[in-house]
Amino acid sequence: xxxxxxxxxxxxxxxGNENRTLVRDDEIxxxxxxxxxxxxxxxxxxxxxxxxxxxxxxxxxxxxxxxxVQGGSTITQQFIKVACxxxxxxxxxxxxxxxxxxQLTLHWKKTRILTAYLNTIxxxxxxxxxQQASRSYFGHGAQKLTLPEAAMLAGIIExxxxxxxxxxxxxxxxxxxxxxxxxxxxxxITEAQAAAANxxxxxxxxxxxxxxxxxxxxxxYVKGQLVDRYGSDVVYGGGLKxxxxxxxxxxxxxxxxxxxxxxxEEGPAAALVALDPRDGRVxxxxxxxxxxxxxxxxxxxxxxxxxxxxxxxxxxTALQQGVSPQTVFESKPQSIFMGDRYWPVTNFDNAYLGPxxxxxxxxxxxxxxxxxxxxxxxxxxxAKTAHRLGVRSHLNGYFxxxxxxxxxxxxxxxxxxxxxxxxxxxxxxxxxGDEPRAILSVEQPGRGAVGNLxxxxxxxxxxxxxxxxxxxxxxxxxGTGTRAALPDRPxxxxxxxxxxxxxxxFVGYTPQLAVAVWVGYPKKLVYMLHDFHGRAVAGxxxxxxxxxxFMQKAFPYLEKTDPEGHWEPQSFPYAxxxxxxxKMVTYRDGKVMLDNGNCRDTQAIVYFSSHGPSATAPCxxxxxxxxxxxxxTRSDAVDRLLLQPLKAHVVYRxxxxxxxxxxxxxxxxxxxxxxxxxxxxxxxxxxxxxxRADSGTATRPGTGAKAAPxxx
Numbered sequence: 001x002x003x004x005x006x007x008x009x010x011x012x013x014x015x016g017n018e019n020r021t022l023v024r025d026d027e028i029x030x031x032x033x034x035x036x037x038x039x040x041x042x043x044x045x046x047x048x049x050x051x052x053x054x055x056x057x058x059x060x061x062x063x064x065x066x067x068x069v070q071g072g073s074t075i076t077q078q079f080i081k082v083a084c085x086x087x088x089x090x091x092x093x094x095x096x097x098x099x100x101x102x103q104l105t106l107h108w109k110k111t112r113i114l115t116a117y118l119n120t121i122x123x124x125x126x127x128x129x130x131q132q133a134s135r136s137y138f139g140h141g142a143q144k145l146t147l148p149e150a151a152m153l154a155g156i157i158e159x160x161x162x163x164x165x166x167x168x169x170x171x172x173x174x175x176x177x178x179x180x181x182x183x184x185x186x187x188x189i190t191e192a193q194a195a196a197a198n199x200x201x202x203x204x205x206x207x208x209x210x211x212x213x214x215x216x217x218x219x220x221y222v223k224g225q226l227v228d229r230y231g232s233d234v235v236y237g238g239g240l241k242x243x244x245x246x247x248x249x250x251x252x253x254x255x256x257x258x259x260x261x262x263x264x265e266e267g268p269a270a271a272l273v274a275l276d277p278r279d280g281r282v283x284x285x286x287x288x289x290x291x292x293x294x295x296x297x298x299x300x301x302x303x304x305x306x307x308x309x310x311x312x313x314x315x316x317t318a319l320q321q322g323v324s325p326q327t328v329f330e331s332k333p334q335s336i337f338m339g340d341r342y343w344p345v346t347n348f349d350n351a352y353l354g355p356x357x358x359x360x361x362x363x364x365x366x367x368x369x370x371x372x373x374x375x376x377x378x379x380x381x382x383a384k385t386a387h388r389l390g391v392r393s394h395l396n397g398y399f400x401x402x403x404x405x406x407x408x409x410x411x412x413x414x415x416x417x418x419x420x421x422x423x424x425x426x427x428x429x430x431x432x433g434d435e436p437r438a439i440l441s442v443e444q445p446g447r448g449a450v451g452n453l454x455x456x457x458x459x460x461x462x463x464x465x466x467x468x469x470x471x472x473x474x475x476x477x478x479g480t481g482t483r484a485a486l487p488d489r490p491x492x493x494x495x496x497x498x499x500x501x502x503x504x505x506f507v508g509y510t511p512q513l514a515v516a517v518w519v520g521y522p523k524k525l526v527y528m529l530h531d532f533h534g535r536a537v538a539g540x541x542x543x544x545x546x547x548x549x550f551m552q553k554a555f556p557y558l559e560k561t562d563p564e565g566h567w568e569p570q571s572f573p574y575a576x577x578x579x580x581x582x583k584m585v586t587y588r589d590g591k592v593m594l595d596n597g598n599c600r601d602t603q604a605i606v607y608f609s610s611h612g613p614s615a616t617a618p619c620x621x622x623x624x625x626x627x628x629x630x631x632x633t634r635s636d637a638v639d640r641l642l643l644q645p646l647k648a649h650v651v652y653r654x655x656x657x658x659x660x661x662x663x664x665x666x667x668x669x670x671x672x673x674x675x676x677x678x679x680x681x682x683x684x685x686x687x688x689x690x691x692r693a694d695s696g697t698a699t700r701p702g703t704g705a706k707a708a709p710x711x712x
Contacts, residue, residue, distance in 0.1 A: 002219055002242045005281075005440065009248060011213035012223070014126070014236050021131040025115045028130055029145040033114060034189075035154035038182040041075040044114070048105050050074060050098045076101040079117040082233070118142075122232045123153055124160030125206055126223075137165070139207040147193060148200035151179040161227050165202040166295035167220070172202060206295050215251050217287025217297045218244070221411075222438055229432055234444075241443040245281035249557050250274060254284040257550035261542055262519070265289075267531055270546055271298035271410045271518045274554070277418035277509060279454050280427025280437035285411070288522065298522055303393055303407040308365045308480075309496030309505040309539065310404035312420065312468055313386040315362060317377045319464040320385065322611020324580040325359040325471065328604065329372045336375055336399060343399050345371040348497070362471045363479040365495060367403055374402025376585075376592060376605065388459045390415035390426050392434070404496055410516040411436060417507045418514035420468050420492070423573070424460030429453070462573065468492075470575035476508065483544035484508050486551055489569045493547070495539025500527040506543035511570040513558075515550060517543040580606040586617050588673075593617035600624075622676035630664050634684045637664045647679040655685035662686070 002011040037044045073081070080100045104113065123133035130153070134142040138149050145153070155175035156163045165172040180194040189197075213219060222244055226235045234240065258270045274284040287297035296302070315325070331353040335342040347367045353360065361369030374382060380397030383406075387395065391412045395401060415436050419426040429437040429452040443449035460468075472492035475481045480495040484506055493508025502525045507516040519542045520528070528537035535541075558567040585592050586599040592613045595602045599619035605612065624644040629637035638648045655661050666683040674680070 001240075002213075002222055002244060004213070004215070004244060004246050004248050005283075006248070007243055009213070011215060011219045011244065011246070014223075014226075014240055014242075021129060021135075022119050023115075023129075023131045023142055025111055026143075028115065028118060028142045029150060031147050031188075032118070032130065032142060032145045032150040032153065034186075035147075035150040035179055035183060036118065036157070037075070037114070038186045038188060039154050039179045040078070040157065042182070042186055044075050045110055047074060048102055050077065050101055074101060075117050076104055076113050079113060079120060080104065082120050082122075121157055122160055122236065123156050124164050124232075125166070125220075126236060128236070136207055137203045146197075146200075147180075147189065148176065148197040151183070151197060152176045152202065155179045160232055161224050164224075166206065167224060167297070167301060169202050169296070173198075176202075204294055204296075205292065214248055215246050215285065216291035216295075217299060218246050218251070218282070218285040218438070220295065221285065221287075221297060221300050225432055225435055225438060226442070230442075239445045241449070243440045243449075245283060245438050245440055246285070247283045249561065250284040250554055251286075253553045253557060254286050254550055257546050257553065258286055260549050261546045268519050268526075268528055268537065268542070269298065269522050270542070271302055272515065272546065272550065273299050273410045273414040274513060274515045274550070275414050275418045275436070276512065277421035277427070277514045278512065280415075280418070280429070281440075282411070282436055282438040283513075294522070296522065298518065299410045301409065302518065302522065303409050304503040304518060304520060305404050305406065305498045306408050306413060306505050306507075307404040307496030307498045307503065307539065308367075308370075309413065309494045309507045310386070310406070310408075311362065311365065311370050311402065312472060312494055313389065313391075313416070314370055314374050314377065314382050314402045315358070315471065316389065316420075316460055316464065316468055317382050317385040318358065318373055319467055320460065321377055321381075322608040323358070323373075323376065324577055324606040324608055325357060325362070325467065326577060326580060327358050327373075327606045328355050329358070329361065329369045330354070331356040331361065331366050331368045334368045334371050336371055343371070345403070359471060359474075363474045365475075365480050370402050371399070372603070374399055375587070376603070378590075385459075386416060388426070388457075389419045390436075404498065410518045413505070413507045414514050414516035417493075417509050417516065419459055420465050420472070421509040421511055421514050422465075423462040424458065424465035426457040426459050428455040428457050430455045463575075463578075466573040466575035467577070469572045472508075473572065480538075480540045481506060481508070481544055483540055484547045486510075486548065489551075489555065490572055491551075492572065493544075495544065497538040497540075501529055501536040501538065502527055504528065504537045504539045504541065504543050506539050506547045508547055510551075511572060512567055513551070513554065515547055517546045517550075519543050519546070578608040580608055581612070582606050583612050585613060586619065588617045588619075591615070595619070598623060620673060620675040623673045624676055626669050626672050626674055626680060628667070628670065629682065630667055630670075632664050633662055634664065634682070637667075637682055641680055645676055646674060647677055649679050649681045650684055651681065652684050652686045654688050659685040 001013050004011055118130040122128055125136055127133040127136040130142045133153055134145055163172045163175045177198050180197055183189045184191055184194050254272050258272060262270055269289055272286040275282055285299045287299040288294055334345040336345060345367055353366060356366060356369055358373060379399050379401045382401050383395035383397045391408055393408050395406045427437060428434045431452040439452045441449045441451045469492045472494055473490055476485050476491045476493050481493050484491055484493055489510050491508050491510055493506060496505030504519045519537060531537045532541040555567055582604050584595040584602045585605050586595050586602045594613055594616045596616050596619050598621050599617050600623050627640060629640050634650060641648045659665050663685060664682050665685045668681045
């Protein structure tokens with residue numbers, strides 16, 4: 001069973017065999033049998049329980065890797081493993097499976113084996129057996145399964161958590177397509193039937209989900225952690241007793257806060273996650289309006305762009321590199337050069353501050369400032385910092401990351417901000433690796449309870465964490481997050497609003513509680529231009545109000561339930577900037593380097609003492625960038641180089657396969673920099689019928705020199 005933090009309130013019963021209904025062969029839809037055979041064991045009706053070719057291939061791979069890498073098991077072997085053999089991953093276990101499978105085929109017909117397998121296997125969400133799975137996912141028995149339903153269930157078996165249609169709908173649909181493709185390949189369905197089945201929607205509601213307590217979204221998240229760690233057989237059949245971190249009093253207050261602010265059932269929804277940054281406990285999780293209507297957990301699975309609430313990760317990266325918040329950037333429309341193109345950046349409402357420090361750019365959420373800061377510290381470094389702080393979603397190291405261009409979820413945002421609140425130390429659990437600490441202990445029969453102990457993971461220095469918290473406090477007191485301010489406690493936080501107001505965030509914290517709030521439309525991206533009392537929904541509107549409403553109720557409750565004073569008001573550590581030194585820097589080959597006196601596009605950066613680049617850039621006098629003109633016509637390429645300004649020396653060669661005559665097919669140099677009016681050699685393709693050498697030089701108009709004549 002799964003229990004709340006109090007150790008006695010039941011959240012869910014981890015049911016195993018009792019959550020199974022056995023059915024006969026004629027009570028299972030034939031399409032289900034076809035689907036499972038086609039994807040799991042297409043030679044099921046031909047072999048004697050062991051597919052020698054597949055087994056030899058799998059064994060050789062395992063022996064080569066010194067571990068069990070490949071499966072190679074038949075349906076008969078899989079049934080033996082679940083029914084008779086331990087789940088230990090060894091080569092010996094595979095041999096035992098094979099021997100028993102061979103014996104079983106001598107006594108049972110294939111129809112009986114397949115029926116027993118379908119009645120035994122685990123399909124996720126606590127459902128064992130095809131009848132229970134069909135009822136849970138689709139609300140009817142296995143005899144009525146349709147093609148898309150059968151294909152989904154057949155696909156789930158390989159990874160009940162990975163292919164869960166509620167937890168991972170995109171992955172589940174892709175897996176269903178794999179099954180349908182297998183069925184087409186085996187001739188059981190046509191391509192037209194597969195295409196129609198693939199268009200069918202996935203189930204949205206779990207019809208029979210077992211005992212669900214007062215925090216179903218959180219409970220389902222905990223189940224996923226347990227299955228990933230112990231396996232479904234142990235979780236649903238091993239008699240586990242699991243104590244979680246959820247505080248049901250806070251959980252109730254979190255739901256109330258969302259309902260108090262978002263009063264319309266037709267309007268946007270919200271997700272909320274609250275953590276104790278000191279020990280990493282997940283105390284509350286609002287994953288949606290109604291679990292019985294939708295099991296999609298917005299707090300864990302609802303990955304949306306965080307907007308400016310991602311900027312503190314850029315700030316933390318800058319501090320790690322010794323960049324002082326006193327560094328000044330120009331707040332104005334920007335075009336950030338990315339090596340091969342320019343990235344245009346503007347502020348919301350086209351409001352700009354002029355020369356602005358990083359400190360003020362943080363408080364007022366200035367995109368122009370943070371785009372330049374992202375370029376300075378490197379977008380890939382920002383991704384690394386975010387991951388170390390607690391973000392687990394995949395992050396591309398693109399320039400837009402600094403403005404929240406990568407999708408994340410509320411749980412990981414709350415966890416990352418809790419690292420700031422905890423002085424730069426992320427809290428993991430001792431059992432579940434770097435997962436959020438949602439479980440306090442796991443007890444197995446005969447083995448006793450094992451505690452998921454606090455495991456600190458230092459990420460930032462305490463001084464840098466204090467600087468981040470100091471700046472984010474000013475966001476709440478005088479910046480974009482004023483609606484989140486509390487009258488009796490200091491709050492640090494950051495708003496986040498995506499383009500066209502499709503997603504709105506507020507992520508904030510005190511020294512004792514970190515909370516992430518997302519507001520938006522769950523099923524599709526809706527631009528919330530008029531949802532906030534006739535105005536657009538930004539991070540400083542509904543999300544900030546939900547945060548404040550929750551916190552104002554949460555702390556009196558926590559103080560009352562914990563008389564030892566752990567929740568009394570506390571201040572953040574004092575933050576001061578170390579001594580800074582201004583250095584002129586530029587960018588060369590993706591690196592920040594010191595200006596040698598000839599560099600253009602330089603920037604004055606204030607670095608803390610002993611920080612900053614040590615290498616000097618080899619800039620040339622009157623330096624310009626070499627632009628890529630491959631693919632352009634000869635005349636357009638020459639004109640583009642003149643704009644830099646650079647000269648062009650044109651040479652011709654016969655066109656090769658795939659090349660168009662009259663266009664540039666190569667250039668030297670292809671990138672880098674040159675001094676003004678230096679020469680770039682362009683190679684232009686020509687038709688073989690016009691086989692004559694030619695070259696030309698383009699010079700600056702008005703200098704008296706002529707450009708080479710343009711030819712065919």
